[in-house]
Amino acid sequence: MTVGTAARRHPPALVRARVAVYLTFFANGLGFSNLVPRYPEVLEHLGITKAAFGQAIMFSSVGALVAGLAASWLVDRFTSARVASLGMVGLGLGLVGAGVTDTWLGLALSLAWIGGSDAIVDVAQNAHGLRVERRWGSSIITSFHAAWSLGAVTGATMGQALAGWGVPVRVHMLLTLALLATVCLAALPMTIKGPDRDDQRAGSPVPADIAGPANSADGGRGSGAAPRADAVLGRLMTACVTLVLGIMCAAAMFPEDVAASWSSLLLTEQGVHPSLRGMGLVALQTTMIVGRLVGDAVIDRLGSRVVIAGGGALVAAGMSIALVTGSVAGTLLGMVVAGAGCSVAVPVAYAAADDIPGLRPGLGLTIVSWLARVIMLVAPPVVGWFADAHGTWVALVYGLSGGLILALSWPVLRRGRRESTLPTA
Secondary structure, three states: OOHHHHHOOOOHHHHHHHHHHHHHHHHHHHHHHOOHHHHHHHHHHHOOOHHHHHHHHHHHHHHHHHHHOOHHHHHHHHOHHHHHHHHHHHHHHHHHHHHHOOOHHHHHHHHHHHHHHHHHHHHHHHHHHHHHHHHHOOOOHHHHHHHHHHHHHHHHHHHHHHHHOOOOHHHHHHHHHHHHHHHHHHHHHHOOOOOHHHHOOOOOOOOOOOOOHHHOOOOOOOOOHHHHHHHHHHHHHHHHHHHHHHHHHHHHHHHHHHHHHHHHHHHHHOOOOHHHOOHHHHHHHHHHHHHHHHHHHHHHHHOHHHHHHHHHHHHHHHHHHHHHHOOHHHHHHHHHHHHHHHOOHHHHHHHHHHOOOOOOOOHHHHHHHHHHHHHHHHHHHHHHHHHHHHOOOHHHHHHHHHHHHHHHHHHHOOOOOOOOOOOOO
């Protein structure tokens, strides 16, 4: 459903809120992707190895882990709309820091700031998107992530164009900050007003796959040891579901991380022109735009389980193509295929996290996002070490492993389509 069609069926204020979420997701994708095509210049300017670069990237996850735990509290205290919009300005400041630094430590700290800001914005923008979705009355969450991918493609294209024109990195990042501030502050007045708990579900449905006696009508408050054991079992199963969703979310980020952090280096080694170093990210995210635009309809038709299992197979196939061919064309083709596979995996994981029963607004998203970032803390330095020892192609194996994990993690999802509910008066 397009926004134009929706305008004939929904209040104008809700349509504006949906547009505001699109703008916020777009800005979030636009920001960091502007830096990606400048990575080869950053490495050359700082005179660091790929291992050191991977360690600096790791600080992005460190920042996300430290700051990400505050996301739920910030959303509850200041609302998801304000946290998402103002957090993007903070992320832009981190980009400026990465652009002006002359030391590895400065780069690492800037990336830590970026990662922390992004973790908070990620939870807040998804929380507000799900808030709009509940009022909308149908699934629209993957279309918001399509806006993120569109922003990523736009940012990478902008970044490689400015790199090709010889614009200094520090000037480029200042321009990016100004653009982010303009877009997000323009979106803020259009968002839904009031605390997020106003749109919290009266009772989130529990998937039959994971519902135990602890989630029954009496909440397991019977007498004797058996009900208590059932309650413990229910909590344990919920914890296991949360853990698997975190792993699924991280696995979906592996191919995105390959495109964002390593594809520009890989393509540079394969002899691509400096103005095309961001094409790996563009190729993957362009496919993700298409996948996310049709994602809601595909999920409704096939179910999230089939989408995640099949998507994992596509990611593995795409990374294998890039790995086997070892060429610019093969790398770009592989990114296209992998992008189709991972396009809706993060939205699916976030939507499932939002359905975890008994958690306050944003908490399920915070936990799953935090777990994913714990995993992402380890990956970049490991890839960097192996890349120094064996070549940047190792990053493609890393992406392939994400596809295999996705292909195996589908059983944790509910059967059928995700339900949407309208808020009660």
